[in-house]
Amino acid sequence: MSWDLSCPDWVDRLRNGKSLVPDLPQLDRAAADRAVTVFDRLRLADVPGTPLLRDAAGDWFRDIVRALFGSIDPATKQRMIREVFCLVPKKNSKTSYGALLMLVAILRNERPKARFIMTAPTQDITELAFGQVSGAIRLDVVLNQKFHIRDHLKTIVHRKSQATLEIMSFDPAVLTGQKPAGIFIDEVHVVSKMAKAANAIRQLRGGMIAAPESFMVMITTQSEEPPAGVFRAELAKARDIRDGKQDGAMLPVLYEFPPEMQADSESKPGAWRDPANWAMVTPNAGRSITIARLIEEYRTALATSPEELRAWASQHLNVEIGLALRSDAWAGAKHWEGRADRSLTLPALIARSEVITIGIDGGGLDDLLGLAVLGRERGARRWFLWCRAWAHRGVLDLRKSEAPKMLDLEADGDLVFVDDLTEANSELAEIVVEVEQSGLLAEIGLDMYGTTDARDALAQVGIEGDDRIVGIQQGWRLNGTIKTMETRLASATLIHGGQALMAWCVGNAKVVAVGNAISITKQASGTAKIDPLIAAFCAGALMVRNPQAKTKEVWAVAC
Structure with missing residues (x-):
């Protein structure tokens, strides 16, 4: 026993x-x-x-x-x-x-x-x-x-x-x-x-x-x-x-610390920041380390940068990191965790939206194939975001440094591994059909390059044509959408499903200045994956145009 x-x-x-x-x-x-x-x-x-x-x-x-x-x-x-x-x-x-x-x-x-x-x-x-x-x-x-x-x-x-x-x-x-x-x-x-x-x-x-x-x-x-x-x-x-x-x-x-003491935001700093609490997680205090020494190091980290403070807190106070924020992190990242609603599944998003756009990005053998479904709430007009990603199983060997995290995401159900990307594109098309059948789908935005297989899969289920599928230019041309989505996160008018997949991608995103604009690209992020986030930007680029559902009567009757 x-x-x-x-x-x-x-x-x-x-x-x-x-x-x-x-x-x-x-x-x-x-x-x-x-x-x-x-x-x-x-x-x-x-x-x-x-x-x-x-x-x-x-x-x-x-x-x-x-x-x-x-x-x-x-x-x-x-x-x-x-x-x-x-x-x-x-x-x-x-x-x-x-x-x-x-x-x-x-x-x-x-x-x-x-x-x-x-x-x-x-x-x-x-x-x-x-x-x-x-x-x-x-x-x-x-x-x-x-x-x-x-x-x-x-x-x-x-x-x-x-x-x-x-x-x-x-x-x-x-x-x-x-x-x-x-x-x-x-x-x-x-x-x-x-x-x-x-x-x-x-x-x-x-x-x-x-x-x-x-x-x-x-x-x-x-x-x-x-x-x-x-x-x-x-x-x-x-x-x-x-x-x-x-x-x-x-x-x-x-x-x-218990979760409520680790929770941290600009409006309400976490209780872990108070040195009076540090003895709780410093069992050797007074021997190999002193609280006074920790206070000195804390002040140094605090004066250096937010990311240095987070790294220090993780190592010296066991504060669990949610998003790996850096000096070149996307501004929306610091608001991401606070905008999660884990009840926001795909069916819930469809039920609460008046119109939906979809973004698709990636799909190479060493990439993720990212799908983002973005809904506009009926009445309040908040944006709702839900995502899914697929990967060829060979990426585990091609990107060994990312393999442990990707396997965790598979266990969470946010990332699906396939042996043939044709299978991934078919599953993606099935989700698009589910949204299409709601009558709320306005347009689908794809990267103008590298998404031929996704286009073909959509054509096989009857979704094609320039009035349904829009090529979205990448790089600095997404500057306006990136800014819109970060301000919506800050104002709590963009809500997401709290998926670990997206927390990972948002944490991976690196901002690069391009003249007066900013860009978030896969090249800047290196081996870290951001494809579903780029898919979300593609969906956002369509939503900012104030689209209307192709068959609005469907949800009107349903209500």
């Missing part, structure tokens, strides 16, 4: 500086205390005076050690807490404490020739981790006798059991197929950007089955971009277990 690892009162615990490890009545107290005793006797090799962890470490991490090593059932030898997912800001000694947790693991291990692995995305982090482990061993006479340190391999070997601890950079090719007794993955949000990272972690979980006492610890700060890939999936799982929405053997320890 699994343990209840939920922590429903986590916000109160954060406010009161209490442990985020829930009460665990089944814990083997003796084993837990022995592990903490070992942890406390280790020394920090890179701190003046090389203090014992007993004096230097924060209790927040000691509670993780206690839970992890006290969770083995004495009868079955099964570890009941098989995983830990810890979200903690920078400068809270997560790498140092994590490295020494793995030293505790090899010391408490009873399996001959067991293999323990600590891995991180960069060589600098692995150097720090190995330095902590090897330094702690060399500072202790007894540990020096127990272990052989192989510096050139970043490996330590327990002389008696022949168990090993290897500290290495994260490499899916190397990690796939391993059967570790324990693994520690540092900075999961960076690891998740690597190709095949999710597959490697899945393989590691499979390899753990052979040893009932095996464990996996993942520790990370927030991402400087919207969470994606395996980081997004593991974070969502940890939150669900913490909130009691899901059972599991993962212990969630998440130092993050």
